[in-house]
Amino acid sequence: MEDFGSTALRRLLEVHGSSVRHTHANLGDATVVVDPTHIVEVLRFLRDDGELEFEMLMDVTAVDYVEEEPRFEVVYHLYSLARNHRVRVKARVPEASPVIDSAVDIWPSANWMEREVFDLYGVRFEGHPDLRRILLYDEFEGHPLRKDYPKERRQPLVGPRN
Amino acid sequence: MVEDIRLTQRRTDTTEDDSERDLHTEHQILNMGPSHPATHGTVKFLIELDGESIVDLDIQVGYLHRGFEKECESGTWYQAIPYTDRLNYNSAILANLGYCLAVEKLLDLETPERCQWLRVLGGELSRLGDHLTRCGAACLEMQAMTPFLYGIQARELCWDLQEELCGARVTSNYVRIGGVKHDLPPSFPALYRENAARIRTLLADFDDVVTSNRIFVDRVRGTGILSKEDCIRYSVTGPLLRAAGVPYDIRKAEPYLVYDQIDFDVPIGEVGDNYDRYLVCVEEMHQSLKIADQCVEKLEALGPGPVNVDDPRVRWPAKNRVFNRMEELIQQFKSVTEGPRVPAGEAYTAVESANGELGFYVVSDGSAVPYKVRCRPPSFINLQPMPKMVKGDLLADIIPTFDFINMIGGECDR
Numbered sequence: 001m002e003d004f005g006s007t008a009l010r011r012l013l014e015v016h017g018s019s020v021r022h023t024h025a026n027l028g029d030a031t032v033v034v035d036p037t038h039i040v041e042v043l044r045f046l047r048d049d050g051e052l053e054f055e056m057l058m059d060v061t062a063v064d065y066v067e068e069e070p071r072f073e074v075v076y077h078l079y080s081l082a083r084n085h086r087v088r089v090k091a092r093v094p095e096a097s098p099v100i101d102s103a104v105d106i107w108p109s110a111n112w113m114e115r116e117v118f119d120l121y122g123v124r125f126e127g128h129p130d131l132r133r134i135l136l137y138d139e140f141e142g143h144p145l146r147k148d149y150p151k152e153r154r155q156p157l158v159g160p161r162n
Numbered sequence: 163m164v165e166d167i168r169l170t171q172r173r174t175d176t177t178e179d180d181s182e183r184d185l186h187t188e189h190q191i192l193n194m195g196p197s198h199p200a201t202h203g204t205v206k207f208l209i210e211l212d213g214e215s216i217v218d219l220d221i222q223v224g225y226l227h228r229g230f231e232k233e234c235e236s237g238t239w240y241q242a243i244p245y246t247d248r249l250n251y252n253s254a255i256l257a258n259l260g261y262c263l264a265v266e267k268l269l270d271l272e273t274p275e276r277c278q279w280l281r282v283l284g285g286e287l288s289r290l291g292d293h294l295t296r297c298g299a300a301c302l303e304m305q306a307m308t309p310f311l312y313g314i315q316a317r318e319l320c321w322d323l324q325e326e327l328c329g330a331r332v333t334s335n336y337v338r339i340g341g342v343k344h345d346l347p348p349s350f351p352a353l354y355r356e357n358a359a360r361i362r363t364l365l366a367d368f369d370d371v372v373t374s375n376r377i378f379v380d381r382v383r384g385t386g387i388l389s390k391e392d393c394i395r396y397s398v399t400g401p402l403l404r405a406a407g408v409p410y411d412i413r414k415a416e417p418y419l420v421y422d423q424i425d426f427d428v429p430i431g432e433v434g435d436n437y438d439r440y441l442v443c444v445e446e447m448h449q450s451l452k453i454a455d456q457c458v459e460k461l462e463a464l465g466p467g468p469v470n471v472d473d474p475r476v477r478w479p480a481k482n483r484v485f486n487r488m489e490e491l492i493q494q495f496k497s498v499t500e501g502p503r504v505p506a507g508e509a510y511t512a513v514e515s516a517n518g519e520l521g522f523y524v525v526s527d528g529s530a531v532p533y534k535v536r537c538r539p540p541s542f543i544n545l546q547p548m549p550k551m552v553k554g555d556l557l558a559d560i561i562p563t564f565d566f567i568n569m570i571g572g573e574c575d576r
Contacts, residue, residue: 055394057397059536109397113543
């Protein structure tokens, strides 16, 4: 599996070297950190390239590195059915404007996954067709998976809706 | 009577005009759920209907959101394991396993062989229980009580085995970081053989009343279709993807534990409708039993051995030593109050759960508290393309489609 992963990283560096900031394969997980402004083209390349064929978007999530800048890291996990390998793509977005382009045009499955990241972390996905909260309710204040959201915090009561 | 005739007369006169004029019809919005007797999961459907046909569907999830990921970030690495039980409460051991494998990847631990066979055994019993619930409950929700009782009776036998193995029927909390809670009890193999034989009989009974039952087949064949291409575009995994004809099973694609030493097959379907999903699940139950048979045989052949990795970071000292010696007492105290420190880094592992790819993405900052625990919930992701599956179908087709997606609220909403 490491072999496939490093092939993917090499191929990506060849073609999109300017968008890639950093790569590693710690613990056998091929990982690439890219410039957030180029995230969509990198993901599209990973899906469409004949040597890579990452046709499934397995997961989208985010991590809040509260003391670092840029603060939020959006993490994509891709899998290739045809070649049975995986890659992790990451991009950092700053706290001041936590915005990244949406991958819904590449994979429709990104829709709910990105809504969840928006709901829990407050990262906005530009170009998402329906960016609403998904697990929490509309009146919820704040984004609970941010590290500065205290676990004990109470939310205001909301009445019934029609 | 005369009036009646006159009325009829008038109607026939205006028939042509009526057909010319557009009748006033409008789509109806129907709220289904969040607690509907024919769905076994807290989810709300907003259905737009044209007569009885589904025009559009909006799914609202989140009713069972408990903040799993937030909660994990405030305890030790051990303390997250019981929460994973409550993700997919039909197959708790598989969720325990996914989480522990991810943490073990960060710790770079290799578990003993006996432990790996025990984990496979526990996992397959979980999968069997999950598929029995899925197929049994699907029948119940399509008004068939008898197969449901067969399924639940078989699940009871399966849960008896889990109880024998872990001490709990549902929330097993069996898999630990670096091992399992305890070894197989000596009584297990005999009970397993007895129960497995009874489960096989019940599966045959289930098959007799369901698989070629006209009413059942009419309701599931050709409904809820999701093509191979759409499954891939929507990241669908598990029995849904296999029913569409893609033989992707992580146990075969990236064998973890000892799956590469086990003889089993991966069933696939053809068109990806609910009937294919049902047939795939039924065959997977037989395959799970086949795997469990091999595990029990192998565990008997292996003989006694360690079931936990001998690593000071995660090893718990033996109880008799804890009660009699200072060193072990201190170690036990520190294991409970502080827990292991996990090296900084990130890891993603995926296991084949009953619903599909159950992934855990864990991030550690080097402390004894997880920095981030992300669960990739197969139920959540498999539920997303449901509007695509049922658009154009009848309202009643929502029930079997939703049943065979097997959305589990605990896992979907976390």
